[in-house]
Amino acid sequence: MPSSTSSSELAADVAMAMAGDGGMATADRFERPGFVRLTASDRPGVAQPVPERDIPPQPWGRILLGALVLFLLLMAAWEWHWRAFGATPAYRNSDGAWTLQRRRIDHGEGDATVLLGSSRMLSDVQLPVWERLSGRRPIQLALEGTTPTVPLEQLADDPDFTGRLLVDITANLFRAGGAGGARVSAFKRYREEGPSQRIGQWLSMRLLEPYLAFYDPDFALARVVRRQAWPQRPGLAPRPAVRKLFVGTADRNNRLWDKLEHDPRYLAEVRDGWAKLNWQAPPPTPAEQAKLPRQREETLQRVVAAVAKLRARGVQVIFIRHPTVGPYAAFDNKTVPRADSWDLLLARTGAPGIHFEDYPELQGYWLPEWSHMAAADADRYTVALYRILEREHGWAPPSPAPR
Template sequence: MALVLNETLLYAAKHQPSIVDDADLFCSVYGRVPNLGSKDVIFLGASRMQTGIDLTTFTQQYPDRQALILAQSGLGTSYPVFKDIVENTNYKGTVVIDETEATLAFQDKGQATSVKHCHHNFSMNRQLNRSMSSWLQSTFVFLNPQSSSFRLWGNLIAERKLPVPFYTKTLNDRQQLTDYARAQPQALKALAESRIPKNLTESNRLPTFDTWFATTQHWQQPIAKFQRRGGKVIFVRLPVSEELWQFERKIYPQERYWQPGMKQLNVKSIHFADYPELSTFKLPDTSHLDLHDKATFTQRLLARLSNSLDLPIENN
């Protein structure tokens, strides 16, 4: 009865089930890498990749290929994951990597924590627990951390109203859905404003190309090794809002950094600012696509990927 009451109240407030994107969920997907073939695709990066790529659209266009999202929200560069794929698997398909000029320069270990967890802690018991947890979390709203019973009853007791639902949702394949229609307008506006710096400071002044590129050298060895065994790498710079890009391009104009940098790394690349069809989306929080734009954006990005990496669309 308590569970039914909890769920009824949460649904009445438009809360929704969501999978907890923890290290075990990452490992449950990462464990599929050894079974991938040369035609399959892995998407690496951070939250922009999780919110921007629609796997349903990928499957519709490439019904005979698999795609995995191994991007990790809020954990910096995907370099540790790419390096581990190169060094500890035989995968030789396509890797699409979401990075920025700033994150390319880092060897941050944030994403390495999840990879180590997969190698050392993701036991059979944890795999079974993760499978059961995923089913439960996709079924019951109160297991969503943003919609917990504690938050529900705390809000009812303290404020005498139902808690406001969160506007993001994670799926079992690690896609994230961002529905800005569910967001509180003032909170969303404040978030967007906080992400756009007002002025250039000494810490984000324009570096020279040589200074910047020297900090990306750690990518060269794993990229070369992956390419030698037949793998394909493409870096993508995913969209940001026009306001944020106006600031970022003052620091890293793509023609002076991204394009020559990708040439030096010997990889294909796509920068959203170079393609009108990728740069016209509205991003209310400055950084992530709305779920209603995921399919369209994915179709357009796949069209660019097909041109760059010999991935012809198999089913339009």
């Protein structure tokens, strides 16, 4: 029996209406209009193909043109909105961009200086300043919110890497475990990147990123919606996201966004985000607390093993603790004391380290949101850090990069 929504009933209704009006059509010889699709009941005893859905004639050219104009208007409005907010076009710090820099070691720059760590290494050490001092630009492989354990192990297992290694150490290395962090997907991208991903990255860096201010993950519509002050469900803790902090170049040289220096409201929002993610966050559960000593020991063992491989191959490894101030520094020192983290790391690895608390020239810089340096201060800090490496660790300028 045909369903109440089948087109066979529609056909019968149309035929009856035509007959009632004196027309010659009957239900037996009714022909469907072109826009009514055929159904299984129209083909008894015949294998049923995919249903035919005839599309009535439409002014497709004008429809396409209207959709294109609407798209361009909406995109222009979105771009205008974020430029008015203070954004400018910048290169994205994507997994693909990280992979491009990592592949420089595979393509003949294995003797370069490599920077590992998290967001402080990413923003506090300025590649152009370093290049001016040393004659050669380092390879920036730091990833925000991510421990350096995995890339450290990858470099230890890579015989092509024979250069120098500066590794940023934060409390998160000991809190999150060896493989923890927000950007671990970059390591998988490097191992498994396919042709379509490479092409997509090439197109993005040449056609979109240099020209569009809104082309940043923080400005994506879905993330903007999540940031709104929605009512919280009972028993569900809020999950604050870190706002945009940096602007970058094609080779991942990042500076703190100057909006944090000039916009008190935005700075307060970022500071509030750090507080909710760290010292105002719910404390670890007893089960999580019980796992921490084992996670820290496993992390230390992995780092010790990787450093031993690198040093056996002649790679100079130096750890660095970049500055933090205010509540952020107090939180780190309380949750992961220096004696249980930094001092233990140097003792177990046997590698040298540079801790900002031990050097007056690495102190006194402006960190607007307590964790990353303002752009001008990062330039001065890079000079001071490089001079320490020269003076105490013999970091003379390396040979020029191969052409």
